[in-house]
Every structure is written in C-alpha cells, then in structure tokens.
Amino acid sequence: MRMSAEERRDLLVAAAIRVMTRDGVARATTRAIASEAEMPLGVFHYAFHSKQELVSRVAETIAQRSKADIDAAVLSRPTDDLFQVVLGGLTAYFDHVVDHPDEHLLTYELTTAALRDPELEDVARRQYDYYLKENEQLLLAAADVFGLQFTEPVSVVSRYTLSVVDGLALNWLAWGDEDQARQVLALTARAAMGMVRPR
Amino acid sequence: MRMSAEERRDLLVAAAIRVMTRDGVARATTRAIASEAEMPLGVFHYAFHSKQELVSRVAETIAQRSKADIDAAVLSRPTDDLFQVVLGGLTAYFDHVVDHPDEHLLTYELTTAALRDPELEDVARRQYDYYLKENEQLLLAAADVFGLQFTEPVSVVSRYTLSVVDGLALNWLAWGDEDQARQVLALTARAAMGMVRPR
DNA sequence: GTCTATAGGAAGATAGAC
DNA sequence: GTCTATCTTCCTATAGAC
Numbered sequence: 001m002r003m004s005a006e007e008r009r010d011l012l013v014a015a016a017i018r019v020m021t022r023d024g025v026a027r028a029t030t031r032a033i034a035s036e037a038e039m040p041l042g043v044f045h046y047a048f049h050s051k052q053e054l055v056s057r058v059a060e061t062i063a064q065r066s067k068a069d070i071d072a073a074v075l076s077r078p079t080d081d082l083f084q085v086v087l088g089g090l091t092a093y094f095d096h097v098v099d100h101p102d103e104h105l106l107t108y109e110l111t112t113a114a115l116r117d118p119e120l121e122d123v124a125r126r127q128y129d130y131y132l133k134e135n136e137q138l139l140l141a142a143a144d145v146f147g148l149q150f151t152e153p154v155s156v157v158s159r160y161t162l163s164v165v166d167g168l169a170l171n172w173l174a175w176g177d178e179d180q181a182r183q184v185l186a187l188t189a190r191a192a193m194g195m196v197r198p199r
Numbered sequence: 200m201r202m203s204a205e206e207r208r209d210l211l212v213a214a215a216i217r218v219m220t221r222d223g224v225a226r227a228t229t230r231a232i233a234s235e236a237e238m239p240l241g242v243f244h245y246a247f248h249s250k251q252e253l254v255s256r257v258a259e260t261i262a263q264r265s266k267a268d269i270d271a272a273v274l275s276r277p278t279d280d281l282f283q284v285v286l287g288g289l290t291a292y293f294d295h296v297v298d299h300p301d302e303h304l305l306t307y308e309l310t311t312a313a314l315r316d317p318e319l320e321d322v323a324r325r326q327y328d329y330y331l332k333e334n335e336q337l338l339l340a341a342a343d344v345f346g347l348q349f350t351e352p353v354s355v356v357s358r359y360t361l362s363v364v365d366g367l368a369l370n371w372l373a374w375g376d377e378d379q380a381r382q383v384l385a386l387t388a389r390a391a392m393g394m395v396r397p398r
Numbered sequence: 399g400t401c402t403a404t405a406g407g408a409a410g411a412t413a414g415a416c
Numbered sequence: 417g418t419c420t421a422t423c424t425t426c427c428t429a430t431a432g433a434c
Contacts, residue, residue, distance in 0.1 A: 002417070024315040026225065030410060042419050045411060108369075109311045115304055115372055116223040124373035132374070156382045159370065160363070163383060167366025170307075171358065173314055174323035175331070183355045184362060191390030201399070229428060241401055244429060 008047045011037050013057050020058065021102045025109040052119050059110045059123045063130045066107065070096055074138060082196065085142040087189035090165055094185055097169040098178065104169055128162075135162050148196040157195055164188045207246045210236050212256050219257065220301045224308040251318050258309045258322045262329045265306065269295055273337065281395065284341040286388035288334075289364055293384055296368040297377065303368055327361075334361050347395040356394055363387045 015037035020028040030051055034041045048054045070093050077088030097104045107127070114124035136158040143149055150157050164184070172181045214236035219227040229250055233240045247253045269292050276287030296303045306326070313323035335357040342348055349356050363383070371380045 005417085008417095024311075026312075026315070029408080031408080040419050041410095042412090042421090043417090046417070051410065105311060105314055108307065109315075111369065111373055112223075112304060112308045112311065113225075116225070116308075125375075128370060128374045152382070152386060153379075156379055156386060159367070159379060160383045160386050163366035163370050164359070164363050165366070166369060167362035167364070168358070170310065170365060170369075171327060171362050174310055175327045176324075180355055180358060183351070184359045187351060187355060187359050187394065188390075191387075191393060194390060194393055195386065204399085207399095228426080230426080239401055240428095241403090241430090242399090245399070250428070 005047060008039070008043060009057065012039070012044070012047055012054065013061055016054055016058050017062065017106075020109070021106050025055075025106065025113055052117065055110070055113065056120055056123050059114060059120070059127060062103075062107060062110065063127045066096070066103070067130050067134055071134065079142075079145070082142055082146045082148055083189055083193055085145075086139075086161070086192050087186060089138060089142075090161065090185045090189055091182070093165045094169065094172075094181065097172065101173055105173055108170060131162055132158055143196060144199075147199050149199045150195055151197050152195050157192065161188065161192065204246055207238070207242060208256065211238070211243070211246055211253065212260055215253055215257050216261065216305075219308070220305050224254075224305070224312055251316065254309070254312065255319055255322050258313060258319070258326060261302075261306060261309065262326045265295070265302070266329050266333055270333065278341075278344070281341055281345045281347055282388055282392055284344075285338075285360070285391050286385060288337060288341075289360065289384045289388055290381070292364045293368065293371075293380065296371065300372055304372055307369060330361055331357055342395055343398075346398050348398045349394055350396055351394050356391065360387065360391065 012033060016028055016033045019032050019036050023032070030044045031041055033054070034044050044051075044054075048057075073092035073096060074089045077092055078084045079088075111124050111127060114120040114127070132155070136154055139150070139158055139161070140154055165188075168181055168184055172178065211232060215227060215232045218231050218235050222231070229243045230240055232253070233243050243250075243253075247256075272291035272295060273288045276291055277283045278287075310323050310326060313319040313326070331354070335353055338349070338357055338360070339353055364387075367380055367383055371377065
C-alpha cells in the first residue's frame with residue numbers, strides 16, 4: 001500500500017508503542033514492530049534511518065501523550081484549597097500509573113535506554129522537561145488562585161513533587177501496596193503546604 | 200583452572216556487574232560476561248542454568264552492596280538533631296548516586312528488567328524490601344535518640360523518603376542540575392520534621 | 399569440571415527486482 | 417516507494433572430547 005513516509009512513520013511509532021508497552025523495550029525488535037504495524041520488515045529502513053531514530057520518536061510521543069492524559073485528569077479534580085489541588089494532582093498522576101502500569105514501566109525503560117545511548121542523549125532530558133515545566137505552571141497557577149506564593153523557588157518545588165510521584169510510581173510497580181502509596185501522596189501534599197505563605 | 204561452582208558463580212556475578220555497570224544490561228551478554236571474567240563461554244551454563252539465574256543473583260548482590268555502602272555513609276554524618284540526621288541520610292544517598300551514576304542507572308535497569316520478566320518477579324520486590332526496611336530502622340532509631348516519634352506510620356515515612364531520593368536520583372541522572380537536586384533534599388528533610396512530635 | 403566447537407535462531411540492516 | 421530475500425553478526429545454549 002502506498003502512503004507518505006511521514007504517515008508510515010506515525011503508524012510504526014504507534015505500533016512500536018503497543019509492542020513496547022505490552023512486551024517491554026528489549027523485545028520490541030524491528031521485526032515485531034513491523035509485524036504489529038502489519039507491514040513487511042523492509043519498510044522499516046526507508047521509514048527510519050535506524051532503530052534509534054524510532055526509539056527517539058517513541059519517547060517523544062509517549063511524553064507528550066502522558067502529559068496530555070495527566071493534565072486532563074488534574075483539571076477534573078476538586079479545587080477547594082491548595083491542599084486539595086496538590087493532592088488532586090498527585091492523585092491524578094498516581095491513578096494514571098495504577099490504570100496503566102505497563103505504560104509507565106515503559107517510560108522508565110525508555111529513560112534508562114536513553115541514558116545508556118549517547119545518540120539518545122537528550123531524549124531523557126526532554127522527557128523530564130515536559131513534566132517539570134508543566135508541573136511548574138500548575139503549581140504557580142494553583143497558588144495564585146488562593147492568594148499564596150511559594151517560599152522556595154517554584155522550580156525546586158516542582159522537582160520535589162515530580163520526584164516523589166516518579167519515585168513512588170516505580171516503588172509501587174515493584175512493591176505494590178496501593179493504600180500505603182496513597183498515604184505517601186497525602187503526606188507529600190501536606191508537606192507542600194509548608195512551602196507556601198500568603199502573597 | 201579448577202574451582203568450585205560457587206566460586207565460579209561469584210566471579211561471574213562480579214564480572215557481570217562490571218559489564219552491566221559499564222555498558223548497560225542490554226549489552227551484558229553471556230559472551231561479554233564470560234570474557235570479562237576471563238573464562239571460556241562454555242563455563243556459563245554449568246555455573247548457571249540460565250542467564251536469568253545470573254541476573255537474579257546480580258540484582259541481589261547489587262542491592263546488598265548498595266545498602267552497605269549507603270549505611271556506612273549515613274553513619275558518618277552529623278547527628279546534632281533529627282533534621283541533620285535525616286538530611287544527612289538523604290545527602291549520603293544522593294552523594295552515592297553522584298559518585299556512582301552508572302551503578303544506580305543499573306539498579307533502575309534491573310528493576311525494570313525484573314518487572315518485565317515473570318521469572319524475576321520477586322527480584323524487584325526484594326530490591327525495595329532491603330531499602331525500605333533499613334530506612335525504617337534508621338528513622339526509628341534517629342527519632343528515638345532525640346525523644347521524638349512519628350505522627351504517621353513509620354513505614355509510610357520510610358516509603359516517602361525512599362520515593363523522594365529514588366525519584367530524585369533518576370531525575371538527576373536524566374536532567375542534571377545538582378544544586379537544585381540538593382535543594383530538593385533540604386526541602387524533603389524539612390518536610391519530614393513536620394511528621395514528628397515529642398514522645 | 400573444563401573446554402572447543404557449533405547448533406539454531408534472531409537481531410539490525412541492505413540489495414535489488416518491481 | 418515497496419517488497420522479498422538475504423547478508424552479517426551476534427545471541428543463548430548445548431554436545432561431546434578430555
């Protein structure tokens with residue numbers, strides 16, 4: 001079937017994400033991906049120069065998609081006070097992890113793969129850039145609504161909350177115990193209340 | 200050269216850790232590992248039934264070793280008050296990450312590998328068990344010294360601090376900015392002070 | 399136990415007919 | 417651009433002589 005190279009790339013990226021989510025990065029071979037996309041293997045190397053190029057696109061796509069998913073979830077949460085907003089945001093992220101564990105496992109795999117491969121160097125950096133910046137915006141906007149400001153640089157607070165959920169998500173994937181994990185979220189939201197003062 | 204199977208296994212595990220630390224899990228093939236251990240490839244499968252068995256041992260060994268390293272570092276820190284102790288612990292862990300980034304990257308790789316492979320199922324769980332339990336002991340002991348107790352279950356506080364450093368470590372590996380990361384540690388230690396009361 | 403040699407297959411990438 | 421067939425390399429694992 002005839003189609004533009006860009007269209008084919010999109011289909012292959014989508015197929016790669018399905019295979020990687022289901023079976024892990026290590027088993028996502030060019031063969032498996034082409035097969036998932038129902039294309040002959042040969043297409044692979046006139047759609048992409050190399051497998052790395054595909055992996056790079058996959059990481060980019062996943063980061064954008066997760067950000068969109070989680071933003072939507074955050075915005076549908078209670079907004080009574082800053083505590084509720086922060087806890088709501090943390091909970092929205094964690095809910096997403098519980099609902100899509102394999103997808104998040106994949107992001108960890110992509111991060112480590114990127115950190116090992118010099119050619120994917122900035123992929124890992126960009127992944128976090130998406131989250132950090134977005135998180136920062138949400139924190140600033142939320143504090144502003146309630147007439148508060150942070151006592152610490154908001155970039156640090158952003159990194160703090162991101163680190164907690166990111167670490168907790170990995171921890172939950174390995175260890176389980178959802179109830180305890182949610183207690184950690186509550187603890188974190190409460191701790192964040194100690195980082196604001198009236199404006 | 201003649202040696203016991205157990206001795207050979209130990210040498211292969213040590214070689215595997217060197218290769219995995221240097222080149223990543225994906226490139227740590229049985230060939231590369233045997234070569235690093237200066238043994239013919241054939242030894243591999245009368246020392247281990249399979250590669251998975253080796254990976255499982257590697258994960259176990261790494262977890263024990265890291266725990267020992269970090270414990271030693273924690274114990275050499277100031278103990279003026281609980282804040283100093285907690286910040287010291289977090290800092291000791293983070294220093295270890297900065298000094299041995301590849302080693303920590305490896306633990307993330309092993310965690311994801313374990314989560315993908317049913318035969319390594321409990322490897323990931325045990326990895327976290329080491330850290331959580333140890334962390335819990337340290338927190339309890341430290342609070343006790345200063346006549347304090349936690350207002351939350353100590354297992355939750357333990358998981359909170361572990362999540363922060365684990366998430367922050369991965370974040371730092373990808374993003375860098377050590378100064379900001381250390382500000383997050385200070386923030387976290389201060390937050391933990393809101394989780395204690397006099398005994 | 400130890401080693402060499404090799405099986406048996408899967409990987410990424412390409413050549414070349416259409 | 418498209419596809420089949422194939423190259424080359426590397427993988428885990430084993431067979432079998434010593």
